[in-house]
Amino acid sequence: MDALNSANLPDIAGMPDRDKQELQQFIKNETQKSNIQQSIHSLTDMCFRKCITAKPSSGKLDKYEEPCMQNCVDRFMDANNLILKQLEAMRTA
Amino acid sequence: MDSFNTTVAGSDPKSQIMNQIRQEAAMHNARQLIEKINEHCFERCIPKPGTSISRGEESCFSSCMEKYMSSWNAISRQYVQRIQKEQAAQEAGGFGGI
Numbered sequence: 001m002d003a004l005n006s007a008n009l010p011d012i013a014g015m016p017d018r019d020k021q022e023l024q025q026f027i028k029n030e031t032q033k034s035n036i037q038q039s040i041h042s043l044t045d046m047c048f049r050k051c052i053t054a055k056p057s058s059g060k061l062d063k064y065e066e067p068c069m070q071n072c073v074d075r076f077m078d079a080n081n082l083i084l085k086q087l088e089a090m091r092t093a
Numbered sequence: 094m095d096s097f098n099t100t101v102a103g104s105d106p107k108s109q110i111m112n113q114i115r116q117e118a119a120m121h122n123a124r125q126l127i128e129k130i131n132e133h134c135f136e137r138c139i140p141k142p143g144t145s146i147s148r149g150e151e152s153c154f155s156s157c158m159e160k161y162m163s164s165w166n167a168i169s170r171q172y173v174q175r176i177q178k179e180q181a182a183q184e185a186g187g188f189g190g191i
Contacts, residue, residue, distance in 0.1 A: 010106030019107040044168045073171040092146025
């Protein structure tokens with residue numbers, strides 16, 4: 001973060017409009033990517049706790065762990081949708 | 094990395110900024126992964142800290158690390174697949190997911 005404030009800050013003001021637009025789009029995309037990565041981090045944190053219960057003895061996910069991970073993601077998303085639906089129902093009730 | 098390698102970093106302000114953003118994003122992501130791995134694997138592999146890390150603990154750590162990364166990849170695949178599916182459903186007129 002602080003690196004952006006350093007003295008070798010690129011000249012943004014003198015940038016052609018086309019570059020500015022491209023940069024804006026780029027930042028939008030990167031922000032979205034970063035948000036998705038953030039969600040993956042917190043899902044991995046949660047699902048690892050739930051699905052990997054034994055002391056790790058191999059680096060690969062075994063035949064129970066892999067589907068558990070997939071279910072964990074899907075059920076979390078289902079739960080998320082369920083809450084949204086429920087809230088929507090409360091709002092219109 | 095990609096197409097931007099053709100321009101020398103620092104020559105034009107736009108790619109300079111883009112590269113910096115890419116770098117910081119990658120750094121942030123890696124730092125977070127390391128933090129999580131340490132947190133989980135320490136809890137799993139070193140339940141009772143001794144005077145040094147034993148051989149068994151060390152091998153537990155390396156399996157745990159690999160396993161956490163495999164988990165990250167599995168979750169990533171599943172999550173991206175899921176949001177794409179929901180997005181497609183939304184565009185087709187289904188109910189809004191996230």
